[in-house]
Amino acid sequence: MSAVLLIAIPILAAFISIIVKKWSPYMLLFVSFGLVILLGYLPFEIITIGGFSAPYGISLVVDNYSYTALYVVNVLFFLVAIINVCNYKKLGTILLVSLAGLNGLMLTGDLFNLFVFLEISGISAYIITTTNKKPLATFNYLVAGTVGSILYLLGLIILYNMFGTLNMQDMAVRIAASGATDIEVALPFLLMFIGIGVEAKLLPFNSWVKGILGHSNKLTGPMIAGVYAAASLFVFGRLLTEVFVISDTFMLIISVILAFSILAGEAMAYSSTKVREILLFSSIAQAGIAVLIFVSGFTGYAVLFISLNGFSKVVLFLIINHATEVVGSDEVIDLKGLFVNNKLVGASFTATVLSLLGLPLFAGFFVKMGILSQLFSSGDYVFPAIILLSSVVEGVYFVKLLTKLWYKEDNLPQVKFELPLVYLVVVISLLLVVFGLYFEPLHEQALVLVNHVKGVIL
Amino acid sequence: MKNFLSLVLVLALGGMIILSLQNNQYFTAYGEVDITKRVSESYIDRDVNGGTQAVEFGVANNLESGPANIVTAIVADYRSFDTLGEVTVLFVSSLGVALLLASGKQKRLDLHFHPNFMLRVGSRALFGIILMTGIFVIVHGHLTPGGGFPGGTMIASSILLLYLADDNFRTKVKSFKTLESIAGSLYVIIGLVGLFAFDYFLVNFLDNGILGELFSAGIVPIVYALIGLKVGSEISGIIDNFLTEEVA
């Protein structure tokens, strides 16, 4: 039961499924469920492909970090797939391939292989977003994504030229051995940082996000904002902790960009009147926070933050996209009073929002406390101030949204949420509440991840 | 004004990258690359897993990785996972194009360009030659430069030739799809067999034979052939999608 199956099986299923077109959605469900089960039996090890040892052949790394990442991505993928399988039958194969690509992203230990999987998941993402019926927005996404991956490849090749290897760990070892000052190493890492930054929705590079998520539907919304966002942030984390060596001048600049992107994201969300825009801008801000935590070096809580964020975004986008499809527009005025008739969905939406805000009795509270305590213990006061200020603004516009969605007297929007969506949404929000109350497992997971030091795989 | 601004920006960026690469003492200049400091040195000497046999054309028997063409060795053996990813990328994009353009019943696009006599006859003759060279390139992938990808595109170009030659020529798209899927799944199955039988995914479990022989380098030629067929059918599928339009 080696982790390669996580990639091989979906690809195999994808290849087979183009013959038997009508079964492809059911194959998708079966494979993705199978992978979630398979995840239970994965040993922590380095898997060499083709029998060639690490720096020469390609190696897949299964450690705590990638295990959590895999778990989050696969479970989220499976949930989104169940909801959307019935009305996006044609995309069965594409989704299989994107599953393989995402798993590859999480597992791979080789930089060039990361580029290939980045491309696979990227292209399948472009195709998924074509269902938004907005070809220009998808075109923007394609151009941005391709430019991003080109920059990543350029940075990668420069690194290869300087240190002669492609394996992440070997690269880290060689950089340390060569004693290259972090100024000299800055150019390639900068290119790779920006390359991944485009995909991870960091502010200056994410003008494609508004087009895609602004007009998303029940599949693209949760997929891009939930699954892909979590995956790209995990990749970001993997690179930042494993390979990158960031000099303090760049740390300053990057943190200025991140701080700007957090505050600007919240301000944009505050100023937008469309519900989906509010959600997408707040997810931009949260992406900024996640990368901020990675840059400050706390992988443990960053992973928890990303996974919680991923789950919450899937819930939020599912509900809002379904309502927008029925009502026709996602303006807050048109969706006013949405939860008056469907209280269960409203309750889980509210619970998820409160967990995003980091209020007690919800899992978000514990993660936020963890992040802040680590940021403070490292002695810096600026980032926590920014995070807290942004969560105040975030709180205000979410409360404004909630009061609008819950309270309206006459001609309420006639929206019926079908059972699987309701069931999924309730289960996730219940999870958030349960982990909010009983957060021992989260604590252990965070501690285990914290000592995931560079080079120590297991 | 915007163009001028972006020109200045781009030039400045280019200049900065070039200058920074020059000043960087670790960035070896063009041409003075010392292979020994790089990973690829052991690809050339085939001693990744400690193989001690000196690599000599026509003499070395059952080397660590068989193909004479080192690039093919890297592509299909050392880093064959990349190639698998590679194939999926092409597979996904062709599928995407098909999804975008060919949603219903398709018929040939009536272009205002009609092939004249010269093209029709010439392409009939050329079709066979291009096809043959394509297949040759695929089969000798492990000995001579080329391999699955270039060979596949040659096959596709021969099919493109047929498209240009005759207005209502349409390949049986269905058959290409099945060929593509069989080739792809065979490739993955070989990998899985390697995993289950020889506990490494995509391991070269056949014996590598003598360097430079036609029948050497274990599964590499088989894998390359499959890739060639797959790439050929995918690209011709893409051509077909672009040259057809929906039946109104």
Added chain:
Amino acid sequence: MLLYAAIILMMLGLYGILTQRNIIKIIISLNILEIGLNIFIISIGFVNGGVAPIFTGQNNLGSIGFVDPLPQALVLTAIVIGVGTTALGLALAKKIYAKYGTFEIDDMKGAE
């Protein structure tokens, strides 16, 4: 010198993306960017006086000044990825043309 040519080509591609308003031209400049990158990758592996990394009848002894084979393998993959994205871009261009009737981004009505 190939190195600088490659970077200049890439900058040209970037300039093309920045200034062109036509979808097809953007795709073309994207391709130029990719080609520039591929040349850059190849130039990384060149060794003065190196020989193509294939064992043949004449140069059959190991390490007699082969050119670095790894970038060539990488460029093979990069080219195919370039093909993939360009094919998808063109398909999208066809879709955009079907929807808006033009390739010029500026006069696409209702694109917001």
Added chain:
Amino acid sequence: MASLEFLVIIALLGGVLAYLVGKLSKVVGASLTVLVSGFIFVSVAYFGLNGSLDASITYLPFVSFEATDLYLGTSFGILVTFIFFMVSFFNPYFVDKFKYPSLYSMFYLFSLAGVLGVFFTDDFLVLFFFFELVVWTSLFLIPLGKSKKAASWYYGFSAFGSFSLLFAIFVMRNTAGSFNINDGLSMVGGSDQILVFILLMVAAFAKLGAFPLHIWLPKVLGNSPDPVTSVFSGGLEKLGAFVAVMGLVKLAPVGPVIEAIDMALGQYLIAILGALTIVFGTLMAIRQDDAKKLIAYSSMSNGGYILVALTLLNDTSVSGALYHVLIHALASTAAFLAIGAVNRQTGTTKMSELGGMIHKMPVTYIVYLIAIISMAGIPPMGGFVSKWLIFQSVINEGMILIAIATFFGSIGSFLYVFRPLAALFLGQELPEFRKVIKEAPFFMLLPMIILSGLNIFTGVHPSVILQYINNVLAELGVTELGITTWTLSGNNGDLYPALIAVVFGVGVVIAFIIFIVLKKSRKVDLMDTYTAGNFVYTEELLHYSVDFYAPIERLYEKHINIMKDFYKGIAKKVQEFGSFVKYFFFTNKPEITVLWVVIVLGILLLWGDLL
């Protein structure tokens, strides 16, 4: 031997139970809140007073309580749970008008659980956990009333407050090494101490609704349903007072000492802000037309009193402040409940639409009268004692500007408390209310009567409670107030409250004898009045309630919502910044991303001095 953790669990489970029961029948669900809050109050009061609350933790993870010799927390805890218990009597009568009745009772009990947690813990993180719990549970109570926007104002300010508290907590943890409250507050020093002081004050100001951060108070208290308003002003504001005590008394004074009035600069600034709160609250209260908003502004200005008293740090002022917290809680809750009773009968609290309630609701009138006497600080009631203590310390410190504000506040309070009395209860009885109105039901009157009884008791015999407050002073390290069984001694004079009450009684008896001895006068109805010739038929014309204090209101009419526009301006700025960034970064042109990539790359390379 009630354990705190057991009480918190009861509150939480009670909330869930109330929700489920509420689904069946609203009223039963709401009356469940009465039982639960009653039980909690009784156990907290009984066990808290004889100091036998045990703080062992068995189920709740992460939470740690502390009950032994925690007089400050116990006194606040008893007070706030008492207010919750009294107000919960109103729930069954008001719950049928809400859109989500069962949710109401659940969140009511959740906020009670939160309040319990805040007062009885010695660990900052647990304090913040319950603090936030109170914030968001009470947040959902507000929209049940009239305005929906009030909730976002409330969350904005209290989130700002609680996050600055969180920031202060972590700053203290850096020096103290652990989240313990006492060593956190004592060990922080130097520039960190100033930062912590400022942040704690921001949190206290946001929760108390003091001057710079008070915009939400009238909006929320004015518009939310009546039980929620009373809980807010009586109970939840005391969280702010609790944090203020931590910030001003437990934390060492901050900033250079001004020798003229030997007070630290930090304390003096807070005193100035407290004075501004008093003046601003009084001015705004005088001109309100809605009775609930008026009492909301009055609780704002009383918050100012508490702040001023806490900054003076001598025995009379701190005991005056703590006593004022108690008095204000009792008086404003009683006033809000009385107005709530009127609101339930008539459906409106606008003074211009009401009048002559006394004829049909005399008991409510008496309760309201006693409440406003206490709020205005008039002798027989408790307000006089706490105001006297505060005046003693203000005069003793000789701070003229602060004294002006406190005097203005106390005289002004006499003005604005009288306005609802005259407009709501006295004056002509409007015809449409004559037939339909009847006295509030017994179970609504019960809490009001208990509260007014307590108002009188705290005024006549304060030393019982002041004795307990002295323990709190000892715990806070402030010199204790000199009190004997009946008299209290301030800095420059003694007070014998019981004597004043007795003498007042004697005076009334004498007046009554004079009244009875003389001839009985003929009963005449209200319409038969001397109107200098022009006879008037309709009651409305004879009822003077609109623009009651017109001469004063005209003085500052133009600039009453300076602060509101200031905060609206901030919201506008954030909005503009958002759309500005949106315009720059998010157009649907593909080259925008690439442009920014190139720019950022260029800047970074240029700056990274790679040349």
Added chain:
Amino acid sequence: MIISILMGISVAFFGFVLQTSIAGVNRKIIGRVQKRYGPKWYQEFLDIFKLLSKRSVTHGWIFDFGVIMALGGIIATAMFMPITNDLMAFPGFDNFFIFVYLIAVGMLGMAMSASGSGNPLASIGVMRALTTMLAYEIPFMIIVLTIIKLTGHSSLSEIAMFQQTAVAGLEFSGTWFMIALPVGFAVAFLSLMGMLGKKPFETYIAPAEIASGPMVEYGGKQLGMLFIMHEITVFIEVSLFVHLFLGGAENIWIFLIKYFLVYTSVNLISNVNGRFKIDQVVVFFYKWPLLFAVMQAFVAIYLGWVI
């Protein structure tokens, strides 16, 4: 305890009798000033007893209860008032704030019954009374703050003793505050006129505008009781002023003289004045009086320049 209460009642009664007779005498003096004889000195007593014997009208129980509470409150305040150094009902407990706030109870009772009477003129009168109170109270309290800060006691008898005998330790003791704080004395005198409702600040009685304000609905015994209340209030305020600024009294005669002088001077000044409009009253007290009060307080407390 009982003896001191009886003592208090007698003080209150003495206050009433004193004030009514001095009011009568003042009416004669004012008459003389206006070139007429003026009524007999006991005219005030006659008016009160006439009213008490008349039968009048009541507007409900709050109307009566308010009057009773008003008179009761004022009597209670008067009971605390010290006459001379040793002649007082409750030694040691005659705190300044008790007077300020117990008068408020009287005012509240009267205001309650006035509004309860249902006559808008009464409510307007009450409103004006409260507004003027807001105006004159602040400067007065500032000056009293200075006095309490200087003397260290807030009970009236101690303040009076402080001014009479020069004690070695305290540098300001021995001089009347009228001389020690001249500006303060002037401001307090203005506030006293506001308190007594004398001419320039007589907005809340204002017979021309609102038909004697709060008193409009009263007659018979209610009006009589209110007259008694008015007299005792005047007694309290004037004797408060005497104790604070003129150094109290060693014996009863000095107290009477000082009392007479203060009351007549207030009456004489008010006689020649017109009446402020209600807006002017509020603004007037917040301009110069408050400024001077604060200046006086600042100078006295922080710089210690006391004559």
